[in-house]
Amino acid sequence: MKLNRTTQRTVEILKLISRSPEGATLDDLCEKLDLPKTSAYDIVTTLAEMGMINVKRGQKQNYTIGLMSYRIGVNYTNNLNFIGTIEPILKAFAKEVGKTIFFGVPSDHHVVYICKFEPENPIITTATVGSRNPMYCTSLGKVILAYSDEEKREQMIGRIKFTPFTERTIKDRDQLLQELEEVKERGYAFDAREMEEHMQCVGAPIFDRGGNVLGAISMSTLYKPAEDYVALGNMISEKAMEVSRLLGYLGKI
Known part of the structure; x- marks a missing residue:
């Protein structure tokens, strides 16, 4: 041919x-x-x-x-077997907690939203399937950075231009590195109203069978001072580990 x-x-x-x-x-x-x-x-x-x-x-x-290449890749990813594996679990999880659940993967120094699962009465979020956001101010991006190998993390961080979306947005590399250490200690990350003033998100990493970070899941909610975000963090972390095990992850050796 x-x-x-x-x-x-x-x-x-x-x-x-x-x-x-x-x-x-x-x-x-x-x-x-x-x-x-x-x-x-x-x-x-x-x-x-x-x-x-x-x-x-x-x-x-x-x-x-470019973004069009990412979107074509997203269409391919949506047809992969692992999406079919995690979809019913995350869909049920969204219904259980009554909050919007996202699954995202890294693309350069951004995170791309691959799946979105909403409860019966969802909040309005600006993130949509196929869209992308900076890693440094999203819970998805932070956990992906925190659990990526050092060389890959340095490459991604090196391309970041720190733009303030709210007064709470991380401002520089040093502040980001400090937060990534905290993320690894607790096992989950916050977007503490860093992208949108009224939104608070918490995310945890998804690992593949080789122990590499494949992506992350997050839970999005309207900010409420009385909300127990540590409890939500533990909840999303447990669900992320459940999903990782389904994908063949057996834990760090």
Whole structure:
């Protein structure tokens, strides 16, 4: 079977960019894939226009994977077996606690919402399936960062630009690292009204059979001073461990 050369090159470019957290320049692509510069430029220009890659402009244009690629990946992920495994558990959990439950996975230095499970009378949340938010101010993102291996965590944190969404948003790297230590000590993370003034979330990590952090689940609720968020944290942590065991996780060796 004869393969289309331009399509092959396009896929190779996307794969290379997806493996480059810091991004790739046109020179990087041409050198590593042995491509003519004019051909590579035409392809990346088209990919950028379609939202498949992002362009960071500077002395040299830098390319990172784009939101449209993430969304295509999300559609694929929704068909994976593990989604079918965890879906009924998290759906029942949302009904049990009467709060919205999210499952999210890392994508660069953001978290992408893969699944959303709502109770009978859900609160209105801005997060939707396929959308993404920064890791440093979401409970999902914080636990993913806290439980990722050191090299991967440093790569993700290195790309973060700390933007304040509320007065409670984490402001810098040192503050984030301190909080990540606390997250690992207690086993769950808070979004303490850091993304939205009226919303409080608590999240816990999901591990795969190899003990690697696969993603995280979170519980979202309107902020109430009388709410016992430590109890909610323990609850989400227990449910996350239940889901992890279903996926083959046996605990840290």
